[in-house]
Amino acid sequence: MLFTVLLGLITSSLIVPFGRFVKTKWGIILAFIPLLLFLYYLQYIPLISWDKSYVQHIDWIPSLGVNFDLRLDGLSLLFSLLITGIGTCIFFYAKSYLKNDPYIDRFFGYLCLFMSAMLGLVLSDNIFLLFTFWELTSISSFFLIGFNNDHAVSRKSALTALSVTGLGGFFLLAGLVLMGNIAQTYSISELAEKAQLIQDHELFPYILGLVILGAMTKSAQFPFHFWLPGAMKAPTPVSAYLHSATMVKAGIYLLARFFPILGSNPAWTYSLMIIGGITMLYGAFHSLFRTDMKGVLAYSTISALGILVFLLGIGTEDAIIAVAVFIVVHALYKATLFLITGIIDHATHTRDLSVLQGLRKVLLPVAIAGFLAALSSAGVPLTLGFIGKDLIYEATLHSEQHVAIYLTVAAVITNILLVSAGFMAGIKPFMGTLPEKFEKINMPAKSLWIPPLILALLGVLFGCFPHIIGDWIAQPTVNSIMKVKTDFHLQIWHGFNLVLLLSALTIILGTILYFINKPNPRKLQWIERLNFIAPLTIFQKAYQRIYNFSTSYSNYFHNGYLRSYLLKIIIFAEVLLAYQLYLGGPLHINWDLLSAISVYEVVTVLIVFGAVALTLSTASRLTAVVATSVIGYGICLLFVFYSAPDLAMTQFTIDTLTVVLFVLVLFKLPPFLNLAKKRILIRDVVVAIVFGMILSMVAIRVLHVPTHIAISEFYGKNAYLLAKGRNVVNVLLVDFRGFDTMFEIIVLSIAALGVYSLLKLRLKSSEKE
Template sequence: MLVAILAGLIVSLSSPALYKMLGKWLFVPMALLPFTLFIYFCAFLPSVLQGHTFTSEYRWVPSLYINLHFYLDGLSIFFALLITAIGTLVMVYAGGYLTGHPLLGRFYLYLSFFMMSMLGLVLSGNIFCMFIFWELTSISSYMLIGFGHENAASRYAALQALLVTGMGGLALMAGLILIGNAGNSYSLSTLLTRQELIQSDALYLPALLLILLAAFTKSAQFPFHFWLPNAMAAPTPVSAFLHSATMVKAGIYLLARFNPIMGGTPEWQLPLLIAGSISAVAGAWLALQQTDLKAILAYSTISALGILVLMIGIGTDKALAAMLAFLLLHALNKCTLFLIAGSIDHATGTRDVKLLQGLGKSMRPIAIAASLVSLSYAGVFPFFGFISKELLYEATLEAESNAPVSFIIVFVSKVASVVIAFVLGYRLFWRTSTAPTVVRHPCGRKLYMPPLVLVFLSLLFGLLPSQLATPLLNSASGAVLSRGIQVDLHLLPKFSMALLNTIFTFIVGYLAYAQHNRLLNVAPRLLPLYNTGPESWYQQAITGLLKGSVKLTSMIQSGYLRSYIAAIVLVHVGLVILSLWGEGPALNISTRLDQLLDVKVYELVLLVLMVGSVFFLFRTRSRLTSIATMGIIGFSVALLYLLFGAPDVSATQFLIETLTVVLFVLVLHRLPPFRFLSHRYRRYKYIILSALFGGMMTYVLLLVKQFPLQSELKAYYGEHGYMLGRGRNLVNVIIVDFRALDTLGEITVLAVTALGIMALLRLRAEKGGKL
């Protein structure tokens, strides 16, 4: 499996080069990539359907338990087949939709990289590996949504999606670490067998909340749903792929994958039931008020995702089977509808429902595909949508708790689906119109063949449910429940409450469609109400963050070097005092006072010279005088080194002081006017801080002298300095031999600094310009 992932990534990265060679035929190798992977995973299908699992592990960072571990079971292969099958058709469609686009190679790079990231996510068997691929889907989706980077709306939508899902990614990382600690393993296959251990741990609840946050942000659940409609700024192939089998399904996959580990408790079920219910109803209501085709489909996707989360929250065998069946249906139908919407926009130049009419004759293949997929979307026999809708109703009617509420939520969502099906399948194409929308150019095969193939698959799953859908759903449901289940799907429906509800849903949906125009006329008046929703909270949070950052930066970055040094010194002093407070080593001052009587006259002279220079430095207002005074202090310190038997250090100090004074004097006339502190309080504040720092350093040095460190390294240098370095000056041997690379680095830094100073000295400003 690693070879498959790596091969896909290599093809992805080579797509710009392939575009230069193949031009408009680039879609061929890019479509062959997911098709080949689809065949590859089909080879595992017979064994997986019999209950076998496949694993492969490659050591990566074993010391941190991070390995490339891949795990293929019923749930993984279910998602992998969806991703690769739909990916193949989307790749073909993109070749027609973006024909002639100068950045087509870059687009295929982003799209295929996104597909491989999603594949890596559903195949991950190590939770760290899962997190890495999770984040890769966020990054690649950011590039896809912002593909039209010259458009401000695309940039805004891409950043919004990245921030919202990125927040969920951080939550996922923390949640996965907590689960790994609670389960004492980072292997997914091992964690799946340790449900009781994890749920009895104190880390269970925080890990659960973090996992739910990650899933809700990725799958656009309330109140994080607002990023998904804005993501419609992406090209249509991206929207089709993102809404059907990839991005938004990542959160659903996460919930399904961790259901055996964290499910079955009220803490798990209640948030899923609440978030799923609100998202399903809100998405359906908002979808009915849109006039843009992609906006209608985006909000209806939120509603469908809410139904999926609701089913996981119910948690029964029938509910989880209905969830997977509806996930399969939604992937097929929603991808088809997005491709049809893109074809309409591509041919007519608009996606506004109010401006589109009478397209049946001029866009016959697209019209056929739209009519058939609308029948499946509305749940009409014999399409797979009919079977899926019956399963949903059966799951809600057999729910152990909140059955009436769950039924009403599914009913409302499905009624909205029927209305949308009439709008997309009948109103745009077949309703009588005296002025049909003008089609600028017909759609080519690459635009109408993928939707027709998807419609055929939906019909095929409906006609042969027991042969095609049942094995897949039972295998995937068994992985979600960690035990085998049997759900039999049949073509001919049985008389039941679920069947009656299906028929009743269609009738109510038709009646609601008859009133749809009134709702569209009222919708603009409701916009002020929506402006106070979650998206406005997001915008307020971003605005507050920017303003707070500016304010905090203005407080911290004052523009004065003395303020930065003062902050560093103050923090350093505080940390030293904190470390020495309490049980820290104490300095014996009395033994040090006697040593003051042994001060020599020349030492006292140097001390008076330095103290006097420091006092004079505080009083001067001349930059040149300040530099000369600091040089006096530096040369005095160098003399102290010399008198105390450190001639090499003294020589270094002399050189540094001389160089510093010379350089400062050379650049002095080029520096801007210096603002000395005029306020006396501020000057004394820095004087006190300097004295505090000097006193602290003196105390630490005396403390080190009183409690010398027993360093083995010091003994090693003393023993081997002459034998290995052939030098009696240990400092020189250490610098030149033992730490030669460090010294080389320091020399390099000094050389670069010298070059920079020379460049500044040679710089000449233009007349009227600034340095």
């Protein structure tokens, strides 16, 4: 399994030096990579059962409990097959769709990276490994969404998607860390065994909220849904891959994977039902007002994702069965419709449903695929969509009695709206009279129309033979989610009952709505009047305010003046130290612990004070440097008085070198100083005096703290025995803290090289300007 995850990463890195081959006919070889992976995972179908999974354990950072653990069970197998199976269609499709793009090699590099990230995400059995791939999907999708980076709108869409999903990743990481700390394990399998411990903990509401927030952002749940329609600026293969079966389903996968850990409690149930319910109704409603085919598909995708979250919230066996089947249903018909949209856009150079019609006469195979996908999205009998819709109604009708009617009504309304949206995207462009301007359209390459036709036919095949999906895919998936053995069999016919009546009502009313709801730009303009309360507008306003605050903050604290930086650092240190002194309580000085003050100490301090006064008052640079050196030498004497000759020598050496450097630097500058304003000098004096007083109080308080000399005794005893040195200070610096000293030397060396480079720098006159 590890190789299957790394294969895409390896391929992506190889495209960098060998990208030119992707632009030739040999580039089609890339499409066989997801195909081989699909065949690899296909062989596991008969081997995976409710109590059997495949685990691969690889030590990564065992000291931190982070391992490269991969686990293949029913749930991860379902997503692995979708990622690689639909990925195969996308790779073949994209080779023809982008054949004239000069950056097609870069595109396939991003696509391979994304495929590996998704496989790693669904196969991870360690929460930190899962999070690593979670973020990698966001990063790789950023490059895919913003692939047309010469367009400002593409760059903005990519940044919006990365910002929203990145914010969700931050919340998710916090929730995962809390969960792992409570259970004392970062293995997802072991977390499931400690579910009760986690749910009984006082931090469980926060964990649940953080994980749900992470899933909401990735799966475009209201109010974080707005990034998904904006991401439609990406090339069509990206939309078909990311927004039908992979990236947007990552949040669904996360909720399904953590269902045994966080589910089966009222907080989970009501949170997801409300979030999913609002999202599915909101997305379905907005899809009716769009005239762009991608816009219709984007909002219907949001609605479908809301349905999945809604069902995971219900959490019954019927609901989880519906989730497993509907994931496949939606992936098949939505990928088909996206690919068809790309073909139409390529052929007609428009996606406007108000002008597209009659294309069946020139794009017959594409029309067939569109009809079949639209029928599956509507839930017409003999399609997998019919079974999926019936399972949704089964789940709502068999939920808690006091809410069953409300959940069913919401599901029926949503599906009626989605029937209309599916017909708009899959049937509307092909019906009616063919406009004259489209009569000369030629059939696209087979690699463009065969993939969507295959996906559409699979929707019919699985609808006619539902046991293929039910027994081989859905049942292991449900077992993995619920952690119990289930026994169900999907059937085409369940007799005349309420579910069948609701299905028929959905199709009839959805079809009527399709004929009534004509695509019209004026309807879109009408609903855009409400944009001032739309989540996107609120997000943009919040972003602008944060940006303005950050700009003001940065301009104030990072104004480019070293003196300003030092002042702020010192003031912050003063506040922090003063606060800590305040927490420590009143300062009671034991004068017996302080040594007597001698005459030569007083004289030295007076000399230092005089030098300070001279430094502040003189107008000569050289006089200020000399006075500063007197301060340094006075401090050297104080070190000598208090039996610290090593510090005195160090201070003496540094002070002498500093004075020499100052004189060399100031040699070519004017001999006089332009002193700062009086108020600034007074401010600096006050800050300095306060800082000195606080440090004095800290030093006095330290004298009253009992001294533990165990460390000192250790170094004293072992300095010669272990390091063969009699000078304990030297041994500490060179041996016991050798790495610390080494890095300090490296830093100083780098600084010296920088200074030397600046001294040798010779700028041209244009560069100086």
